[in-house]
Structure formats: C-alpha cells, structure tokens
Amino acid sequence: MPIKVIAFDADDTLWVNEPFFREAEEKFASLLEDFMPQHAIMKELYRTEIENLKLYGYGIKGFMLSMIETALRISDHKMPITVIDKIIRIGQEMLEKPVELLPGVEEVLKDLNGDYRIVMATKGDLVDQERKLKKSGLEKHFHHIEIMSEKRVSDYEKLIRHLDIQPSEFLMLGNSLKSDILPVLELGGFGIHIPFHITWVHEQVEHEVEHERFFKVEHIGEAGELIRRIGTNS
Structure with missing residues (x-):
C-alpha cells in the first residue's frame, strides 16, 4: 500500500x-x-x-x-x-524561550504537503506543546495534531485508527528511536530516524536497529526525497 x-x-x-x-x-x-x-x-x-x-x-x-x-x-x-x-x-x-526551528524543516513540510497528509505526533505537556506549535508558525502545514502523554504501540494504534489508515500507510519521522521509530515499526509502519546531537538518557537505545522499514537520514532536508523513494517501492 x-x-x-x-x-x-x-x-x-x-x-x-x-x-x-x-x-x-x-x-x-x-x-x-x-x-x-x-x-x-x-x-x-x-x-x-x-x-x-x-x-x-x-x-x-x-x-x-x-x-x-x-x-x-x-x-x-x-x-x-x-x-x-x-x-x-x-x-x-x-x-518563555522562543521556538528555534531546525534548518530545513519548513521546506520539507511545504514539499510534502499536497502529496501526503501531514501530521504532528509529539509527546509532552498539552499547553506547552500547543504554545510551541503556535510560536513556530508551522500549524498551517498539519492536517492533524496529536499531543500524546506516551508514545507506545497502543498510542500509535489509536492515532492510526483515528486517521482511518492501515499501519503500512503510516510513516513516522523523529529523533528518538525509542519513542518515534520502534513502536511504529512494531505496528507495521515505516520509520525515519533523524538523530539530534543531544538525546535525553530516558530516550536512548543502545542496540542498532535493523529493519526493512527502518531508514535514517542525517538531516531533515534529506527526508523528502527518501519518503518519495519509499513510497515508490512500498
């Protein structure tokens, strides 16, 4: 699919x-x-x-x-x-900190919009995440915003049901293997890991991930081309 x-x-x-x-x-x-x-x-x-x-x-x-x-x-x-x-x-x-967008973020969102439904799936405090999203100016790019208390397999199952799609039609991008990638792979979706130079100890994963639906890029700017390539082959 x-x-x-x-x-x-x-x-x-x-x-x-x-x-x-x-x-x-x-x-x-x-x-x-x-x-x-x-x-x-x-x-x-x-x-x-x-x-x-x-x-x-x-x-x-x-x-x-x-x-x-x-x-x-x-x-x-x-x-x-x-x-x-x-x-x-x-x-x-x-x-009170200003929101500092990472390089290439807005360009990728603009590039993918129209070809896919774009969702933000984040973990954290509802009020704080809503505040950051508003400050970021990115809200207009998203079809749906999901602010989760946890990112477990069951939480992604709930999100995918809400979106009315199959797991194989869902691709997640994020910096945390533990929260963003592994649960989605377990469900049957695709995951693109974008490492960040600092990771909270609680989110660190020691083992290497090897999976046919797992991909890794060094910079979010590389994600658009990779996503289209995955879509062609899926």
Whole structure:
C-alpha cells in the first residue's frame, strides 16, 4: 500500500528542545553544589524525573516540580526559599524561550504537503506543546495534531485508527528511536530516524536497529526525497 500519512515528531525534530533542558540542569546543579557534587545532583534529578513521569508526564512543568522535590530532598528540607524561587524562575525561563526551528524543516513540510497528509505526533505537556506549535508558525502545514502523554504501540494504534489508515500507510519521522521509530515499526509502519546531537538518557537505545522499514537520514532536508523513494517501492 502507498504511504498516505507522514507524521513528524516535534521536539528536536522540528525545533530545538533538549539543549534547553541541559542548560536548565546545569543552572540547577550550580544552585545546589554546596550540598552535593554537581554530577551527583544531576543523577538525583534524573531519578526524581523518572519516578514522577507517571504523575506529571513529560514537559517543563513536571521538570520544574522534580527540580524542587530534588532540592528539598538533598538539602534535608533546609533549602532557602530564595533558592526555590530561583528554581521556579529556571522553569519559567524555559517556558518563555522562543521556538528555534531546525534548518530545513519548513521546506520539507511545504514539499510534502499536497502529496501526503501531514501530521504532528509529539509527546509532552498539552499547553506547552500547543504554545510551541503556535510560536513556530508551522500549524498551517498539519492536517492533524496529536499531543500524546506516551508514545507506545497502543498510542500509535489509536492515532492510526483515528486517521482511518492501515499501519503500512503510516510513516513516522523523529529523533528518538525509542519513542518515534520502534513502536511504529512494531505496528507495521515505516520509520525515519533523524538523530539530534543531544538525546535525553530516558530516550536512548543502545542496540542498532535493523529493519526493512527502518531508514535514517542525517538531516531533515534529506527526508523528502527518501519518503518519495519509499513510497515508490512500498
């Protein structure tokens, strides 16, 4: 069956995201270095984030709450309120960041539009992702926007049913093998991996992916030609 729907991840596929979290982590660790070495603070923060995913999901607000919780724990609840205030400000600054599109994004979306239904399928906080999409100016390119709390096989099944297509008619592009590519391959769809120079530890996959419907490009600008080639051969 020919490919009908092209789905794009958003964070670190369409626009810059992860570097802002790394920058925030460094600011956070420097605030708390009187209590513990910075590398240990980073580990404690990551542990808190993972434990809190089931409560807060993904996104900056949950990250901010995890920073506060970590700060209170490692200081034995002796953290000055002025430091807590600075932690909140770190999160607010992240929410106020301008959206920085990755090179070639708009050109690819324009190129593919008309030949395929274009979808954004992203994971994260609803309000934050809607804000970034609006700031990006890309909303006009998408037939459908899906903001997911998780990207599991069952979540993609739900999306594909909503789009009224077969898995073999669905192609997903993204920077995360774990969230964007592997679940789609398992369903019977196509995946194009576009690596980003920074990947959150929680999203990293150690093994190499070998699959007849798996493809990789170094830059999103290479995706249009590849998609048409896949469509011809599928």
